[in-house]
Amino acid sequence: MNTTPDAVGPRRSLPEAPFLAAATGRTPSRRPVWFMRQAGRSLPEYRSLREGTSMLASCFDPEMVCEITMQPVRRHGVDAAILFSDIVVPLKAAGVDLEIVAGTGPVVANPVRSVADVQSLPVLQSEQIEPVAKAISLLLAELKDVPLIGFAGAPFTLASYLVEGGPSRNHERTKALMHSDPQTWHALLSSLADMTIAFLTAQADAGVDAVQLFDSWAGALSLAEYREFVFPHSSRVFEAMASAGVPRIHFGVGTGELLGAMGEAGADVVGVDWRIPLDVAARRVGPGKALQGNLDPAVLFAGPDAVRREVTRIVGEADAALTAGATGHIFNLGHGVLPATDPDVVTSVVELVHSL
Numbered sequence: 001m002n003t004t005p006d007a008v009g010p011r012r013s014l015p016e017a018p019f020l021a022a023a024t025g026r027t028p029s030r031r032p033v034w035f036m037r038q039a040g041r042s043l044p045e046y047r048s049l050r051e052g053t054s055m056l057a058s059c060f061d062p063e064m065v066c067e068i069t070m071q072p073v074r075r076h077g078v079d080a081a082i083l084f085s086d087i088v089v090p091l092k093a094a095g096v097d098l099e100i101v102a103g104t105g106p107v108v109a110n111p112v113r114s115v116a117d118v119q120s121l122p123v124l125q126s127e128q129i130e131p132v133a134k135a136i137s138l139l140l141a142e143l144k145d146v147p148l149i150g151f152a153g154a155p156f157t158l159a160s161y162l163v164e165g166g167p168s169r170n171h172e173r174t175k176a177l178m179h180s181d182p183q184t185w186h187a188l189l190s191s192l193a194d195m196t197i198a199f200l201t202a203q204a205d206a207g208v209d210a211v212q213l214f215d216s217w218a219g220a221l222s223l224a225e226y227r228e229f230v231f232p233h234s235s236r237v238f239e240a241m242a243s244a245g246v247p248r249i250h251f252g253v254g255t256g257e258l259l260g261a262m263g264e265a266g267a268d269v270v271g272v273d274w275r276i277p278l279d280v281a282a283r284r285v286g287p288g289k290a291l292q293g294n295l296d297p298a299v300l301f302a303g304p305d306a307v308r309r310e311v312t313r314i315v316g317e318a319d320a321a322l323t324a325g326a327t328g329h330i331f332n333l334g335h336g337v338l339p340a341t342d343p344d345v346v347t348s349v350v351e352l353v354h355s356l
Contacts, residue, residue: 010140010207011246017147019080022328023210023247023269023290031315031329032079033353034149035346036251037336038072039084042343045071055100059089065135070142076347079330080147080210083136083203087153087214088161090199093128096121096162104166111165113177118188124198132199136206147210149249150203154215155192155233162188171220178229189233197240204244211241212249213267219254226258231265238266249292253335259284274334279320287325291318294334300345301338311349315356 014020018028040046046068050058058064068084088106092098097109112118139148161167163174178185200211213234218226238248250262251271263270263285270289272281274296281291299310311331318329331353337346 010137011209012140012145012207014145014147014209017079017145017209019147019330020209020247022330023249025290025327028328030079030354031318031331031356033331033350034078034080034082035072035076035333035337036082038076038078038082038346039068040337041339042337042341042346043071043075044343045075055086056089056092059085060093060131062131062134062138065132066138066142069135069139069148072346073143073146075343076350078146078350080149081139081143082149082151082212083132083139083208085132085151087151087157087216089132090124090129090152090195091158091162093132094122094124094195095128098161101166106161107166108162111173112159112162112188113173115184115187118184118191121188121191124195126198126202129199129202133202133206136203136208140207148208149210149212150200150208151212151214152196152199152203152237154213154218154230154252155189155196155237156218156221156230157214157216158192158196159185159188160217160220162192168217171217175220175225178225182229185229186232189230193233193236196237200237200241201244204241204246208246210247210249211244212251212271213237215250215252215255215262218252218258218262219273221258223257223261226261231261234262234265242266247290251292256281256284260286263289269328269330271332272334278314278317278326278329279324282321282324282326285326288327290328290330291321291326292330292332294332295349297333297335297338297341300341300349304345304348307345307349308352311352312356315353 018032021028065084073081101107160174247268249269250267256276270285272293
């Protein structure tokens with residue numbers, strides 16, 4: 001599969017889009033806002049549409065992907081859409097035997113724990129993710145002037161699912177492989193980096209306006225572990241995507257101590273969770289990067305006064321981050337919208353951020 005992104009293709013020209021302006025160091029007409037997991041279980045229209053369809057089946061249904069991606073854009077008036085998918089979609093598409101189990105998450109039938117397991121991993125082919133490209137094509141026609149973010153799971157997070165066999169609290173098998181057999185570990189992450197590049201390339205070629213690399217579990221690592229075992233592979237993904245000509249976002253949970261290294265990996269925008277103020281994050285990331293974040297998703301349950309207070313605080317810290325060298329700010333949560341969140345509260349946050 002060709003893994004060199006083509007900057008020429010169906011991508012729209014959206015020079016006035018606030019999200020893209022903030023992501024590329026320009027001055028947006030308003031502070032842009034979108035939410036991780038803005039499409040999903042918090043929306044009754046999503047639950048109605050998904051009824052009777054498994055998560056992975058819905059991710060390979062172009063019409064359903066288009067409709068689910070559009071739902072929060074219509075309801076909330078966010079400044080960007082993010083492609084409805086899951087970080088294990090490229091693994092499933094390539095032929096890895098896994099399922100997403102309700103209440104648990106991705107479960108892998110045959111965990112990867114040896115050289116032979118790594119060598120037997122399939123290679124992602126372009127035709128296997130054609131439904132994703134078709135969904136993007138449908139979305140470009142629907143979104144008009146709203147940018148579309150594509151995404152993929154980072155090599156480390158994909159590896160953690162493969163090695164553990166599913167979600168893990170402590171990542172003990174993952175870390176054991178990493179430290180006891182570095183050669184096999186790096187072979188595994190190299191293979192997953194190839195898969196991630198192929199998946200993001202297909203999205204870029206189909207016309208997405210930005211890409212986000214989710215390293216959901218990187219916060220389980222020390223800075224030394226991240227630099228030795230993860231950084232080279234995430235960096236290769238960002239380097240491969242440079243010629244796509246779209247902003248590249250890097251995000252992880254619990255990664256306050258890793259922000260400097262994550263910024264060095266090559267993204268244009270670094271996502272920040274709620275545990276660290278944005279102005280502090282700006283100093284750790286270093287100048288020349290935009291920041292994204294970082295309202296605690298749980299605050300959306302605290303009532304309108306608390307929401308207004310916290311949103312206003314974050315906007316103030318973001319302005320301080322701009323003074324400290326950040327090139328832009330995209331308002332977001334510090335992680336995803338929680339399933340029980342009142343959608344009207346999400347809409348009110350969008351309106352509040354725009355008013356500020």
